Amino acid sequence: MSKLALQAVSKSFGSLEIIPPLDLTVEHGEFCALVGPSGCGKSTLLRIIAGLEPATSGRVLVDGEDVTGAEPPERGVAMVFQSYALYPHMNVSANIGFGLKIARRAADEIRQKVDAAAEKLRLDALLARMPRELSGGQRQRVAIGRAITRDPKIFLLDEPLSNLDAALRGGMRVEIARLRQSLDATMIYVTHDQVEAMTLADRIVVMNKGRIEQIGAPMDLYHKPANRFVAGFIGSPSMNFFDADLRGNAGGELLLRLADGTEIVANRSAAPIAADRVTLGIRPEHIEFGDGMAADNRVSGTVQVVERLGCDTLLHIDLSGSPLVMRQPRDLADIHAGERVTCRFPTEACHVFAD
Known part of the structure; x- marks a missing residue:
């Protein structure tokens, strides 16, 4: 060695x-x-x-x-x-x-x-x-x-x-x-x-x-x-990214507004944020879906493609013109292309980038 x-x-x-x-x-x-x-x-x-x-x-x-x-x-x-x-x-x-x-x-x-x-x-x-x-x-x-x-x-x-x-x-x-x-x-x-x-x-x-x-x-x-x-x-599928406006920064939490007006609270930033325009990132496997979701940080979109991989399922969703990939460790047999779905971005899973 x-x-x-x-x-x-x-x-x-x-x-x-x-x-x-x-x-x-x-x-x-x-x-x-x-x-x-x-x-x-x-x-x-x-x-x-x-x-x-x-x-x-x-x-x-x-x-x-x-x-x-x-x-x-x-x-x-x-x-x-x-x-x-x-x-x-x-x-x-x-x-x-x-x-x-x-x-x-x-x-x-x-x-x-x-x-x-x-x-x-x-x-x-x-x-x-x-x-x-x-x-x-x-x-x-x-x-x-x-x-x-x-x-x-x-x-x-x-x-x-x-x-x-x-x-x-x-x-x-x-x-x-x-x-x-x-x-x-x-x-x-x-x-x-x-x-x-x-x-x-x-x-x-x-x-x-x-x-x-x-x-x-x-x-x-x-x-x-x-x-x-x-x-x-790093990560497969790749992290989802969304352009967002930084609306507030207090107590370690960042208040973001997406292009469609949806407000997201995030608390994960790789570096201090000074810009007004930022990028919100979340990994497909960290998105919540189904019963028991909290009421905050919810987003809705239309399913474009369903990839059934056996051990898990990938949903490709149109989120008001922005692409979103969500990964779920189960067979979502009742979800099909064209359906409207709601999911949630957990605050602790959100990344915010100024670059």
Whole structure:
């Protein structure tokens, strides 16, 4: 396990600044996920850490040693690519051990490390197969195995599951979580899929346009997003947002008025509110519906679409011209498109953003 520190690292291509100067520390044994939309700079940052892309400015330190100018093999990191990058003419065993062969390690050492990695990844029975004979999930495990044999200080994973279908992604998430526990390694994982980040990471770094918007534990980002961008990116389905006027601010409670005149009392704000125009946010799963609702903070709209997912139901509602998604952990068999429904925004579940 090793500690990574980025100090004022930036990246520009000519006059185009992709990553403004940023600082980031990943502790020993931590699983850190870099998330954000496509083009936000997360893969570029990973390549800078790996030494595949030079930083325009700043320093990269591994265990306090400045490796900014070091070549990739000298940094003590191993990278797993999105495309697997397997050699098609080599079997699984040769692919896993290729890095060791290039390093001129002894044949016995190569065999031992290949066997150990294959056992961890449950590839024992596949060592003689060629890449074309493997599934996508098996190919990804081979790529991870090749990284394991190098005994790196830090594992870098660049969207390793994006080429897999939904069922395989779920299985590979479990594989990576299990592998992390057995290796007790420092890992930095790049993904645009916030579900992967939420289920795997100790800490999540949310990036936007090359900047770090917020860093925190998964549930901290879910419950206490620093701004509207983070609130909209973390959580599935995404948080609902509504333009609102701030009508009052007393005793920790905010009185808001929506576009249709509905008044909402909220008490959750990520930062002090000084603006008159704000954004109200509430997660689909936090909206109340059915019998027993309190009389305050009620809103009404017309159901547009009903998604019945088995374990829960999503209602897509037109709220006076604004879209609202509500999630209920039950089968709302008696609700259909075109019906008028009333639901409630609990005060404690409302987020207010000034940005």
